[in-house]
Amino acid sequence: MTLPxxxxxxASRGIGYETALALAAKGFALFLAAExxxxxxxxAVAACRQAGAPDADFALFDLSxxxxxxxxxxGALAAFGRIDVLVNNAGIRCRKPFxxxxxxxxxxxxxxxxxAAFFSSQAVLPAMRAQGGxxxxxxxxxxxxxxxxxxxxxxxxxxxxIHLARNMAYELAKEGIQVNTVSPGPIATQxxxxxxxxxxxxxxxxxxxxxxxRMGRPEEIAEVIAFxxxxxGSFIQGHDLVVDGGYIIH
Numbered sequence: 001m002t003l004p005x006x007x008x009x010x011a012s013r014g015i016g017y018e019t020a021l022a023l024a025a026k027g028f029a030l031f032l033a034a035e036x037x038x039x040x041x042x043x044a045v046a047a048c049r050q051a052g053a054p055d056a057d058f059a060l061f062d063l064s065x066x067x068x069x070x071x072x073x074x075g076a077l078a079a080f081g082r083i084d085v086l087v088n089n090a091g092i093r094c095r096k097p098f099x100x101x102x103x104x105x106x107x108x109x110x111x112x113x114x115x116a117a118f119f120s121s122q123a124v125l126p127a128m129r130a131q132g133g134x135x136x137x138x139x140x141x142x143x144x145x146x147x148x149x150x151x152x153x154x155x156x157x158x159x160x161x162i163h164l165a166r167n168m169a170y171e172l173a174k175e176g177i178q179v180n181t182v183s184p185g186p187i188a189t190q191x192x193x194x195x196x197x198x199x200x201x202x203x204x205x206x207x208x209x210x211x212x213x214r215m216g217r218p219e220e221i222a223e224v225i226a227f228x229x230x231x232x233g234s235f236i237q238g239h240d241l242v243v244d245g246g247y248i249i250h
Contacts, residue, residue, distance in 0.1 A: 003054055005029045005080040006229065007073070007124070009063065009116070010090035012036030014189040015139060017044055018222035019087055024053035026230055028085070031076035032058040035090070055080070063090050063116035064108050073123035082131055085229045086124050088117035088161075089139040095150040106153060113157035118164060125177075133176025135229050138165050139221075140181040142244045158183070162240045169238030178234055182224050185244020188215040212245030 006023045010016035011032035020030050030048045032041055041058040048056040057079045061068045076083055091113045094105045117138050128134030143151050144158030162181050169179040186192070186206045192215075196202040207214050224243050228236065242248060 002082070003027070003029045003080075004084040005031065005076070005082050006085040006087060007031045007033065007076045007083050007120075008087045008089060009033045009061075009072070009120070010035075010139075011044055011058070012040040014191060015184065015187065015218045015221045015225075016087070016089040017047075018218040019089060019225045020044060020048050020056075021051045022219070022222040022226040023085070023087075023229060024048040024051035024056070026226060027052060027054065028229075029053060029055040029080055030057070031079055031083075032056065033061050033063075033072050033076075033090070034058075035060065035062050064092075064111045066111070066115075069116045069118075069120040070123040073120055073127075077127055083124050083127050083134065084131065085135045085137070086120060087137050087139065087225060087229070088120060089225075090116060091139065091141075091157075093151075093154050095154070097150055098152045101153055109153050109157055113154070114160050114164075117161060121164075121168060121179075125172075128177050129175060133178070136165075136168065136177065136179045137225055137228050138162075138179075138181045139225070140165075140183040140240065142183050142185045142242060142248050144181075144183055145240070145242070146248050165240070166238040173237045176234075178228075178237060180228050180236060180238065181240045182221060182228065183240055183242045183244070184216065184221045185242070185247040186210060186215045187218055187221060189218055210245040210247050211250065214245065216243065216245055 012034035141158040143155040
């Protein structure tokens with residue numbers, strides 16, 4: 001029996017880490033990619049195996065560097081021979097008032113948040129076509145649909161991911177390749193807790209803006225990604241599944 005294989009980027013912590021665990025629990029072999037540390041990814045691989053992954057491997061990649069996305073896909077295929085699910089989760093923020101962004105800011109955020117997803121998706125196509133299909137899931141953001149202070153650059157990349165998924169789905173659905181996005185709202189990742197925790201009252205204020213009355217948990221996003229990776233509902237194409245506790249409905 002052929003084992004299903006998932007490639008997850010940004011897998012050393014947060015949503016990527018929880019997504020790897022969720023897919024491991026569903027029997028996927030995992031190739032974990034991140035710019036994190038070897039220690040983090042070694043621990044993540046061990047956790048995936050404990051969660052049920054029949055096999056797991058990792059490699060470090062700097063997705064802000066051109067060509068690394070394609071090298072990452074080559075590494076996953078060399079390790080496992082196939083990729084059934086690609087989760088483009090890696091992302092970075094650069095919060096500044098509009099007018100203060102530099103060319104360097106623009107290039108780095110575009111490379112990680114958009115170009116890496118774009119080119120890794122292109123790189124995985126030959127394998128998915130040879131297999132008869134596959135799933136590609138981009139992790140976007142509520143900021144791809146709503147505006148907020150100091151998020152012009154980040155939101156721009158996430159909006160682009162949402163459109164990219166729609167266009168990819170339009171072209172690739174006939175080949176059995178399912179493409180969608182998941183857009184998290186305010187999520188209690190360690191990064192967000194550390195960043196927002198530096199501003200008095202920020203965490204409480206953020207939770208108060210969510211109709212559900214709290215911030216989301218990384219594993220709640222992972223569950224939705226795992227659903228899109230495994231559902232028999234292959235008629236879901238080009239959809240942006242917003243998981244935000246109702247944040248953008250008011």
